[in-house]
Structure formats: C-alpha cells, structure tokens
Amino acid sequence: MSALDLALANLLSPMVLFFVLGVVATLVRSDLTVPESIAKGLSLYLMLAIGFKGGASVAEHGLDATLLLAVLAGMALSALIPLVAFQLLQLTTGLSRTDAAAVAAHYGSISIVTFLAATQALASSGITFEGYMVAVAAAMETPAIIVALWLAKRGAPVAAGGAGGAAHGSKGMDRETLREVMFNGSIVLLVGSFFIGALTGKAGLAAIAPFIVEPFKGILCLFLLDMGVIAGRGLRDGAKHMSPGLIGFGIYMPLLGGAMGAVAASLVGLSVGGTALMITLAASASYIAVPAALRLALPEARPSIYLPLSLGITFPFNLTIGIPLYVAAALALH
Amino acid sequence: MSALDLALANLLSPMVLFFVLGVVATLVRSDLTVPESIAKGLSLYLMLAIGFKGGASVAEHGLDATLLLAVLAGMALSALIPLVAFQLLQLTTGLSRTDAAAVAAHYGSISIVTFLAATQALASSGITFEGYMVAVAAAMETPAIIVALWLAKRGAPVAAGGAGGAAHGSKGMDRETLREVMFNGSIVLLVGSFFIGALTGKAGLAAIAPFIVEPFKGILCLFLLDMGVIAGRGLRDGAKHMSPGLIGFGIYMPLLGGAMGAVAASLVGLSVGGTALMITLAASASYIAVPAALRLALPEARPSIYLPLSLGITFPFNLTIGIPLYVAAALALH
Amino acid sequence: MSALDLALANLLSPMVLFFVLGVVATLVRSDLTVPESIAKGLSLYLMLAIGFKGGASVAEHGLDATLLLAVLAGMALSALIPLVAFQLLQLTTGLSRTDAAAVAAHYGSISIVTFLAATQALASSGITFEGYMVAVAAAMETPAIIVALWLAKRGAPVAAGGAGGAAHGSKGMDRETLREVMFNGSIVLLVGSFFIGALTGKAGLAAIAPFIVEPFKGILCLFLLDMGVIAGRGLRDGAKHMSPGLIGFGIYMPLLGGAMGAVAASLVGLSVGGTALMITLAASASYIAVPAALRLALPEARPSIYLPLSLGITFPFNLTIGIPLYVAAALALH
Amino acid sequence: METFRKKRIDIMVEAPLMQRVLTLLDEHGVSGYTVLPVLAGRGKDGAWHRDGIVGRAGALVMIFCILDEARVGAVLEPLFALVSRQIGIVTVSDVEVVRGAQFT
Amino acid sequence: METFRKKRIDIMVEAPLMQRVLTLLDEHGVSGYTVLPVLAGRGKDGAWHRDGIVGRAGALVMIFCILDEARVGAVLEPLFALVSRQIGIVTVSDVEVVRGAQFT
Amino acid sequence: METFRKKRIDIMVEAPLMQRVLTLLDEHGVSGYTVLPVLAGRGKDGAWHRDGIVGRAGALVMIFCILDEARVGAVLEPLFALVSRQIGIVTVSDVEVVRGAQFT
C-alpha cells in the first residue's frame, strides 16, 4: 500500500471527515457544539476502551520483553523533545522564555486522540501493533512537563511557582502539582483500564466488546466532530496571536519529533505498527494534561499561544497528513 | 398490510410506547427527566446517523434524477403551507397576526424526529425509500420561516425587527438571523453527515454501522421518552392558552399539509417510501429550529402558544396516528 | 460451580474491577469523575434496559403464578427488615432514634445496581431467573421508608414533618412526599419499561437488543466506575462519622437481610436464580430513592451517617463478596 | 436610565426540597424566580460535589428571587420555616431593576 | 486590602439572544463578561426547565458584567432596547473589586 | 425577620486552580463556600466556552463565600496572592443572612 493510498484512505475516512465538518461548522459560525459533559463522557469512553483493549492484547500475546524498553524510550522522548523544541522556538520565534518552555512541554507530551486515530489507520490497513503501546502513551505524558518547567525556571526565577508555589512556598512544580498531573483522570482511567484488560483478558474483552470494540469507530467520529469544533475555535481565536514562525513550528515540529520517535522505535525494535504508533506519539502534542498542569505551575505562560498551536495547527496536521506519513515511514523502515 | 395493521404495529412499537411513558410520567408529576446535555447528545447522534445513512444510500443507489425535483418540491411545500396555515388560523382562531404567523412557520417547517419515526415505521413494514429524503428534510426547514416573517410584517410593521432588528437597525429577519437559522447546529450536522455518508459510501457505513445502525432504534426510544416528557410538559403548561379552535388546528393542519405533501410527492414521482416521508415532512411541525429563529426575529409572538401546540398536540398526533396514516396513503397512491 | 469459583469469577469480572478502579482513583485523590449528567444518563439506560428485559422475558415465559406472591414477599421484606435493623442499631450503636430509623430505611429498601450486578453474575454462571424479579425490586423501594418514618416518630414527635410537614402542616410522610417517592423517576422508568417489554415481547426486544442487551455489560462497567468514585468519596468523607459498631452493621446487616430474603424466596418457591436475586435485594441498601425521601420527611437524620454507610460499606461488600455468597446460598437451597 | 430599588433573595437548598420552595414562592405571589445549578460546596454539614451523583439527594440548587422590599419579610418568614431544618442558606441583598413594575 | 467600587449588571436572557447581548457588550468595550447556565425559572411568561430541552429556544442564560459606574448608563440603554421585547430581566448591583484598573 | 450584615466574596478562577482556592478557604476557617458552573466568558485574556472542552484547562468556575466583614481582609490577602497571576477576577459585595452565627 503506497503512502499516497494511505493518505487518501485516511483523508476519506469518516473520522477525518467528521473532524473537518467540525472545523467548517465553526468557521461558518454555526452553533454546532457538543455539550461539555457529553464530550467528557466520550473521552472517558475512549480512554476506557483503548486502555482495556491494550491490556487484553497484552494478556493474549504475553508480555513482550520490549515492553519495558518501549516505555523507557517513550519517557526519554518525552524528556528530550522539549529541549529541541525549546531551542527551535527561541531561535525562530519571538516567544518569551516562559511561553517557549510552555509550548515545548506540549510537544514532548502526547495527544491520545491522535494515537487513537493512528490505531484506526493501522487497523484499516490490516497492520497489528503491540498492545502495550497504550502504556507507552501514558508514560509519555508527564516527563515533558517537568523538563519544560526546569527550562522555564533556568534564568527566569520569577516564573517559578505560580499557584502551586504560592500555595506551598516551593519553586516550580511542587509535589502537589506533580501528583495532580500524574493522577489526572485520563491517565488513571487509561492505565487502570489497561490493567483490567490485562487481568480479565480474552474473556473480559468478549464480555464488553459490544461496548468498547464494535461501536468504537463511530463514537470516535462523534468525538472528532467535537475536536473539529474546538480546533476551529482555536484557529479562529488564536490566529491573531500566531506568527508565521510559530505556525511553521506547529507543522515541522511534529515531523522532527516523529523522526526522533522513529529512531527510538528501531532501537527498541518495535513492529511496523508499534513503530508507527511511537512516531505518532512523539509527533503529537498534548492539549489536555499539559495545559491544565501549566496553568498551575507556569501561570505566566499564555494559553492563547499554546492551545491554538497544539489544537488548531498540529492536531489537524497530524490527523490529516501526519498519520499516513508516519505509517508509511514505519513501513519503509521495515 | 392494511392501514389498521400499520396503525396497531406503530402504536405497539417500543418507540411510541416510550413516548407515551414520558407523557404519562409527566402527567403524574414524576421527576423523570433526561438531563439537557444527554438530550442534546442524543439529538446529535440522531442527526449524524440519519444524515450519514441517507448519504450512504445515495452513494449506493446513485444520484436519482428526482433528487433536485424532490428538494425543490420540499422547499415549495415549506413556503406554501404557512400561507394556508396562516389563513386558517386567522379564520378559525382569535390569534393575533403575529402569533398566527409564528404558528404557521412551525407547520411549514419540519420535525426531524417525526421523520425518523416514519423511517422506522417504513423499515418495519419492509418499505424502502430514497436516501436523499434527508436532504429534502433539511431543505424544508428554512423557507417557512421567511414566509411567516413576511406574513407577520405585512400590515404589522411593529412586529418587525426584534432583537435582530434592534441589533442591526434592519426590519424582520436580518442577514445575521438568516445565517443563524440556516447554519443552526442540527442542519449543519445533518447535511454534513449526509455528504460524509455519500463520500465514504458502503465502506464508511460498514465502519460505523455498529454505532449508527444497530443501536439506532433503541437510542431513538430513549430520545422519544424525553420527547414524551417535554410534550407532556407542553400539554400541562400550554393547556390554559389553547382554545378548541387551536387544538383542532393542531390536528387537521398536519392532515392538510400531508395532503399537499402527497400531491408534491406524486408530481415528483417518488417511490412509496419517499411519498410516505414527503407526506410526513409536510405534516410535521418544527419545535427546535423555528422557535429559536422566531425568538430572534419575531419576539412578540408568544412561545406559550406555538410550543405547546407543536410539541403537545401535533407531534404526538403524527407519531401515533399520523405516520401509519401517511404510510397507508402512500401505499394507496401507488 | 463452588462458592469459591463464584467469588473469584465475580472478583475478577470487569464490572467489579472497574468499581475498584473508581475507589482507588478517589483514594489517590485523582480528579477522575463521571459528569453528573452522564451518570444520570447511564442510570436511565440501566433502568430502561433491565426493566424492558424483565418485561420481555415475562412476555416470553408467561405470567408465572408466583409473580404476585413474590411481589408481596418483597414488600413484606422491605417492611420487616427496617424493624430488625432499627433494633440492632439501637442496641449496637449510639445513633439517635432518628438516625437509626433513617439508616434502617436504607436497608429495607433496595439498590438496583446491586441487583444488576447479581443478574450479571447469574448470567455468567448460566443461571436463569424469573423476569418479574424486576417488578419485585420496584415494589421493595417504598415500604421500608414508611415503616422507618413510623419508627422515627414513635416517641420522637419532634422528628415529624420536616419540609413535607412544614409545607403541609401534616406529620411525618405527607401525601405529597409519598407521591414523590412512589413516582420517582427511576421507579417510573423501571416499571414503565417493564410494561413496554411485556407488551412488545420478543419482537420489541429484538428491535432494541443492540442497544439494551449487547452493550449492557460494558455500560454497566462505566457506571460502576462512577459508583466506585462515589463510594470512595463516601469512605473518605464518612470515615470520621463511623463507629466500629456502625461499620460492623454495614457488613452483617446485608447478611441478615439476605437470610430473611432466602426464607421468603423458598416460601414463594422461586427458582435458583430468583432466590439469589431475592436474597440480593433483601441484602442491598438504597442510596438514591431513600435518601431523597428522607431529606424531605426526616431532615433531622444526618446524610453524613447513612450515605457513607450504604455507599461506602454495604454496596462494596455486596458487590464483591455478597453476591457470590448469595448465589452460592441459592444453589445450596435447591 | 431610571432604575428601581428591589431586594434579591438567594436560597441555597437541597435539590429534593427545590419544588417545595418554588411552590412556596408561587403561593406568596412573587413575580418570578430563577434556579441556578450548583457544582459543589461545603458547609457545616460537610462537602459535596455533583459529579457522579445519580440521585437528587446530596446536591444543592440555588434559587434567587427578585422582589419588592416590602414583601421580603412576608416571604422570608415561611421560607425560613421551610428550610430551617434543612441543609442550606438564605441571603438577601440589594439590586436595582429597570422594569420596576415587573417585580412585586 | 484596597478595593474599588464597581457596578455589576446581571442579564437573564433567552439563549437564542445570548450572542446578540455579548456582541453588544463587546461593542461597548466592556472589559469582560461571564455567562452562567440557568436550570429553570418562572416569570410572567410562565415556567420553564432545561431538562430535556433539545433546542436553544425556551432556555435562558445569565450574563453578568462588572464595569465602571460611569459606564452603566451607556450600556444599559442599548441593552434594554435589545432585550426589552424579549423574555428576561436585567438587574444592577454594587460590588467591590481588587484590581480596579481591570474593569472599565 | 432579623438579618445580619455579612460579606460575599465571588471568585472567578480557572478550573485547575479551584482545589487550591477551596483549600485556602478551608485553611482560613471560613464556614463554607459554594461553587457554581460557568458556561462561557470573556476577559482581557480572550473569550472561552465550555461546550466541547474536554480538559479542565480553559474553563472557569465561580466560587462564592459568605463570611464576616471582619475576616474579609484576612482572606482576601492570601486569596489574591494565589490568583493574582492567574486568569480570573475577585469581587466583594454586601449580603444579609438570616442565621448570623452560621457565617464566620
């Protein structure tokens, strides 16, 4: 299957088209929105389903020796990518140290929905992947935040603390904030479901498959419709804050991160599918866990910069062009 | 299958019975309600599903030449029915010009849930229909509103404007309001899903069928339970505002509109199923798009008149007695 | 299948594990929560599904002569259990008369989710049960409340009235409150769906099975995750209010109630499955209908006592250890 | 623009009691009221949060009613009698309205 | 801690009209506003409840805006012109803020 | 009916910060607080809307706390220190309560 076929198949998948519908609806100023609690419910569903399926497949195929390696590689990527991103931002954009660090954190961390879309793309090309990649995804959320806070504080003491600091007199990310980041609902549900899937295995999966497997694609479409609406809003509201340099960053950074992910994947020795997912994770940018953490630990950083960039530029890029590219790259590497 | 069989089969369908349950629950003053965001989520689901399925069937059976004709016929109906309704209201009820125009708008426009119920009734009688009837439904929402506003303004200049006017100094339905009506969330999702279904066709449908096809009937039941609660509320609160003349109108107007729909359907040359749906659309009265538009463009019109009439009288009538009648009529016409 | 096998199978079922996940998430102070409207939507779904399935199975197997007997037995249990519970509380805990009566009401009434979990446990052991047990469950909700209010008033006149009283000058549970309790949303939906299932039977079930049957287990998992979060909260916040005596009561009372349920079941002559469910109903404690009623009719009783006890102690006990025990007991009795 | 002095009564009350309070307000012929959702709170009876709550018990709602100063006492007395033994609070504050006649 | 006297305008308005009101506030250069959800209410036009409502019509939202006393009149006039024929109410009350400069 | 003068502090704060604020209020021994959901808003940092938002970042909540005038300063100082660099606003207003002793 050529890269072009992949790209077309992906662009014409209901998932991507519903995302586009959401963007268009917002740009024509339609009042099409998904109520907050429905959106939250959908994301709970997605976390539960993807975690459980990952665990169940681990239970089936046994614990691949590379699991630990993959998790460590993921954490390393999550810590390294922000360093690269930070340098590039300082060179190519006029962002303040704080804002640059904040943006960097997003690209080190991951977007689980991008990950989901990639798994669907693999499935529709009949490519399997290591079930534990879900665990890798979870492990990649936090390190980037810690590194970025350290970047922000170096030579910018005033940036220290924020609400966390104020509340605890400490500097940067205090223990309380760290706890909140690591135990944020999405991660706990993802990892918890992973373990439940691993424990209950085939039988457990069979029992709830009609809920978490069959309708999954359709529910993902509805969720991506909502993501499209939010991305469209990000584009509309964020446009004025975005310099060409920043927009460029939102497009080449995922490619750069993805390349680093590819290296890590081949070092670990992942399968084609696993490689594609590792690239995708490295290329994706967070818009849930990281923003929440930064509002606590780095309040001076402007959400009006990092949210539109991650949601309005990088997410759509990965969803439409990035993923098929990453799958093609993974195929080329094997 | 005789009209009576149809009627019975319809009345004893879970859909209708759950609607009745909702009405009864409200009348015994139970606190049974569906949370707003759930109701909104369900309606998003229904729009997405019905739109997508319509598009997919168009993709499968190719673009029937009558599509354009059917859409035009629908728009004509949407524009003509209010004129008839308006005259009847002025003759048979004491409604003010403004209120009469407002009510007329509802009957020219359509109720997508009534349309859904009709498609289910057809399915259970094994009758197929043109997939593009969904597009016809979408096209019928707006014209009625424009005509009704024109009716209200003729000889009642004070009725002009409302919030729209006040905000823009224009008269009647300003461009902003028109945009809001045409791009309201439900329509955008319905039409957007229709196109996505048409683009992705069989493959797309197969991918998300476990979400939008199999559970559809059941989810519709839950939604109709909610509709029953709202209809019951409409009946309870609206009773005091409703004269016998008005109640009568709520019952004979759908029949009259349905008859006009039957004529249009045979002119266009629709199939049995298509005819039944065209009749249903003409007979149904809006309670979402139109009220929202009128609050902006015709604030003097009293919601306490048109909402109970459309929700409490006409919707239940169509759901229980109307639909089987319309299907029987369609069968008789072929 | 030995009691131990049952216990293990139950403990390792996704349902129970997701409940545990919810508890753990709360204890590590994660922000994992299910939005209120989603939780309410899920419970509407569960009521609709369980009621409908019960009705449909009654339609299929015909009206077993024991139906009426079972319902009466259930009501008797609901009225008797509070008397026993009240005595025990007065002897073993320092609770005030009012609080003791309030707690007693919860154990006389039932928890539908515990009932649901038991039906799943039966299903996975391939044990069938009388469909009308759903009706029994509904019938058991109210009597306990009336008895408990009578207990609270005897010799504690001041406890009389509350908002109900204040609003109507009457004492204890006035007619208005009684109506609210009997027509509370859950009951109306449960009973209504039961009748709809009985009316539409096999055909109706076939039509909506993809919504209410296949995904049921999975949706129950999501709901139990939420229950776990609430139970965890109950444990955390309620701990300080709970004496060892009270905690003990939360564990031996279900066993005692269950034993009374076993007697009733064998008198009625229920099947193994029916017996297990009757025991479960008797053993379960309410946390929805009863608290709401007591806030109106017995406001002096402290929710900080009865909610944590029912949600934090008895519900988890029944879900994890109780249910397999009750199934084993039912098997032993036949 | 001319405005008129009125009073605003805010009532935090348990959801199960809401209907009772609204009926009472109706009986006292207030011109209207509004109910706002409440997410979470803490009082002498401890903390609560709506998330995850299925039943109505435990959650609170906030009802506010704008009325004429002259009627405040007449409404407050029975209102307080109704909620006094319940969980909740009642506050009164000053507001100005544009349509004076609308609020009685 | 030093605080500054400001005014708070509360606007209960039908959901379909919300965007119009916010645009108007923007046009008058207020420094910001907040929209609160509303659960239910009753007024001269009868009672309503959000539960089950699918469309936006029928439901209300509550918008409040904190601004300088001097600007109240300038905002209230057109605001009232906009909502006068609609369902809804407008109230004005006193508040103190910590960052005076933030609210204009 | 006798009422007592108290102060009401309204705090609009980002959802991720909510727990911090509540903890601070607890530490200062206020008798209670209430959290209201917020639908949308606009401030110097731009506009936002809850619909569709999945994470907590970006959304705001409104916390109000009724307390004795004497304690306002003691609470406002650290409160402001906590939220000063965050998105959000703080206002103070007058209210009367029926149970004076309940609010400290």
Ligand SMILES: Nc1ncnc2c1ncn2[C@@H]1O[C@H](COP(=O)(O)O)[C@@H](O)[C@H]1O
């Ligand atoms: N001082 C306060 N300020 C604001 N809200 C309060 C206060 N005290 C109590 N409340 C609210 O009223 C509810 C019941 O209070 P209580 O009856 O003291 O438990 C609490 O859960 C809070 O939502």
Ligand SMILES: Nc1ncnc2c1ncn2[C@@H]1O[C@H](COP(=O)(O)O)[C@@H](O)[C@H]1O
């Ligand atoms: N003048 C105002 N009136 C009412 N709410 C405001 C005002 N200014 C800000 N807000 C609210 O506070 C939030 C944060 O404001 P800001 O920190 O200025 O961005 C906004 O999103 C609004 O919800």
Ligand SMILES: Nc1ncnc2c1ncn2[C@@H]1O[C@H](COP(=O)(O)O)[C@@H](O)[C@H]1O
């Ligand atoms: N006196 C009042 N106090 C509080 N809210 C009110 C009052 N009057 C009206 N409202 C609110 O404003 C909405 C519209 O009022 P109306 O235009 O009088 O129908 C009502 O549904 C209530 O939510």
Ligand code: NA
């Ligand atoms: Na990344």
Ligand code: NA
């Ligand atoms: Na029509």
Ligand code: NA
């Ligand atoms: Na029981």
